[in-house]
Amino acid sequence: MAKKKYITQDKIIDWYMNSVLITGKPTSVFSFAKENNFEESDFYSHYSNFESLEKSIFKIFVEETIQLLHSTEAYQEYSSKDKLLSFYFTFFEFLAANRSYVLFSFKEIKSNFSKVTVLKEMRSEFINFVHSINIETLDFKNDKINKIQDNTIAEGYWLQLLMVLKFWIEDTSSNFEKTDVFIEKSIKASFDIQQIAPIKSVIDLAKFLWKEKGTSI
Template sequence: MNTVLTTGEPTSIFAFAKENNFEEADFYKHYSSFESLEKAIFKVFAKETIALLHKTDAYADYSAKDKLLSFYFTFFELLTANRSYVMLQFKGMKSDFSKLSVLKGLRAEFIDYINALNLEKIDFKHEKVNKIQDQTVAEGYWMQLLIILKFWVDDESPNFEKTDVFIEKSVKASFDIQQIAPVKSVIDLAKFLWKEKSPMMAK
């Protein structure tokens, strides 16, 4: 990160290794290219966020909503501490961050985190349908993270205060939408009407 920010993208892995006093072969033990290294950096941001959260004793007792809020706040604190590098990676990307290949590692780490939150969902009593639901929920939160990321990139408020407000409102809205009780009520009503309608249709 320091090399990219101070002298620009290295001309080769050989030159990068020589400049930093290590063997080129050592680089390939971990990464196949600079691109794979850049993907790993954003994945590390997520892993470091999760590690920091688990260092807080109270975190284990947080609700899923508070855990996600904590993740976002901590994650964007890390990004802010490395904003110059992050902004350089996003240079030229105006809106659709989902096309950024550099975020692939982050995406995998984040989706694993969302799945581990055990968010309340409807049990459809069908394995394939439940699996589709899990994927849809995870992808929805990934899109939420990308939207917040775009907001943070454009945020010009002091200490990125507007991003904090946006995070709170985004998470509240997503959990309000996901309220299971009203959805269950609708499903129960539909089942009742179907059972009542079936005998009538038979008559």
């Protein structure tokens, strides 16, 4: 039988996810290519090994989420909070459509924590997204401090995403309704904590007291 031609990244991902769920992880790229009737070299034109393929799968979940959001005209007018909420709801719809594979992957991570590296590219994409939605922060009039603040906030939301992901994995409610509630409450709480106006008021007061050296506290 002639080998399949025009092997795309999407096809390789689809075949790999099916192989993992139906027959288990392939033992080698050779056996995987033979099983799906394509040239082994076609695999290496897209990926260096199975680990790089696995990393790309979770990265693609984020990329497709962002692409879908940007294709919605109303999204451009959303607040930072609503953009983040939209990301979460859309992202978990993608995960739900691939839940069996996601559960398999996280079972592996749970049994061997070194496997968490499969989320490395997903993390980078998500953090870039958080930076892009311009969450309101304090301006410390210092580029280095502002950058540290931005990175800290982005890392905080990454940890939040992992927390929601763990909740979703364990969620047994119909249509993952409990996860939806958890998303709304966790995003609201995080934005409430970051409210800039009250913090600015405290800083203005501190500045005033600092200047008025004669003021007793």
